[in-house]
Amino acid sequence: MNFGETIRKIRKDKNFTQKELSEGILTRSHLSQIETNNYYPSYDKFFLLLNRLNVIFEEFLFVQNDQKMLFNQQIRSEISEAANLNDTEKLKNLAVTANDLYDKTDNITYYHYMLICKALISYNISHTVNDEMIEFVTPIKEYLFGMDNWYLYELKLFNNIIYALTVEEALLFARTSLKRLGNFQYFLEFRHIEQHIYTNLSTLCLEHRDFQAAKNFAEIAIEKSTKYTLVYEKVCSELNHAIAIINLGEDGNAYEVIRKNMLIIEYLEFDNLHEHFSSFLKKYEIEVDI
Known part of the structure; x- marks a missing residue:
């Protein structure tokens, strides 16, 4: 048409x-x-x-486009779904698809999508940041450093690579991204991007055992997920917050929060997500009777 x-x-x-x-x-x-x-x-x-x-x-x-999603939007959506569910097999297929499209079109978007898929696959294998993952996201990091101003695409890229940054790099990027994000507050994607940045920052800080920062970012992430009624995101943010609280020696009802949210994940049959947080709990020697 x-x-x-x-x-x-x-x-x-x-x-x-x-x-x-x-x-x-x-x-x-x-x-x-x-x-x-x-x-x-x-x-x-x-x-x-x-x-x-x-x-x-x-x-x-x-x-x-005759009511067909533009393919770069479709593959982006599929990557997001696979990442949320920690679906490694789907990510492998999407990495191949994105690489093929990059070879055919020379469109840097597909190159970035391929790198993100490979980085997520690497992370899912060990549930920890590793050298291979960092290697995959380095070209994206260099791309972001080369931008004078960020738009929604760059903000989403940053969101996808937070795990592979150092805390210092993530905070530097976060200051840029959150300041810039305010310009897009009336866009439909704003809510998810904003909330995910805080959740991902809390996860990164847990990885680096900066539990106070992880707690602070998780609290903001919980607030945003409640405000925007993002249920899946709230579950992840509450688990991050509870893990940080326990490691800070401020238990409160943290164990009950973990138990409740792990049951929710199990009930919803988010098996890969359940495995992810089970590994996280094991890493921090947190035992919860579920």
Whole structure:
């Protein structure tokens, strides 16, 4: 479907007349020419039309692509799902797919996706940061250092490589990312990115046994997950927080929090996630009767 056909389809689907859609933005004749691909509007006019139609740009592309997700968005979503579930086999397949696409297109996005998959696979094997994982994320780290300003893509990249950074590097990047993230607070992806940054920072600090920092980041992560009703993320954040609390000697009800959340993971059959946190508990010699 071409540009004009897409505008026309969305307009008709939403029962707008040409007069209703064009009024105050451009002339009706110009809109008619747009829909027949004889005229292309300026960017500001185009986004005003989308705004009146209550359609975001990503949705416009989805319709234009005959309601098929653009493949780079699809593979990104699949990587995120596999990472959340610690699905190593799926990550291996996605790494091969991303590498093949990078060879064919020379698109750096697919190169980054391939590196992220390999880094996550390496992490899942030992559930600890290792030299191989750090090697995979180094090109991404160099890419981020080379950016004068970050956009959503760079913020998501940072989120995906936090585990393989030193605490000092992560905090340096975090200051940049969280400051920049505020500019995108009205984007739909903002909530997940913001919450995940704090959860991942708490995990990184646990890895480096900086339990006070892990506790602090986990508390913010819990607050964000509660605010945005992110249930899966809240479970992970509460487990990180409880592990940090126990290691700080501030037990409280931390053991009960671990028991409750491990039961939730088990009930939901998130087997890989259960294995991940079981390994974490073993690493810190935390025994909980589940």
